[in-house]
Amino acid sequence: MAAMSVPKKDNNKSQMDQLQEILKEMFQSNFYGSVEVKFEAGRVTIIRKTESVKL
Numbered sequence: 001m002a003a004m005s006v007p008k009k010d011n012n013k014s015q016m017d018q019l020q021e022i023l024k025e026m027f028q029s030n031f032y033g034s035v036e037v038k039f040e041a042g043r044v045t046i047i048r049k050t051e052s053v054k055l
Contacts, residue, residue, distance in 0.1 A: 022047065
């Protein structure tokens with residue numbers, strides 16, 4: 001299980017744009033697992049992804 005914060009390095013992109021990029025990468029890499037997004041006061045604070053290995 002991995003927890004990751006939405007990076008704040010690109011001030012021109014909204015959190016929604018950054019979240020969409022993260023999800024797009026998971027779609028393109030055939031990610032197998034689950035994703036949990038936590039919000040505080042309407043802002044994304046933590047994205048937790050749990051990757052499973054399919055044999």
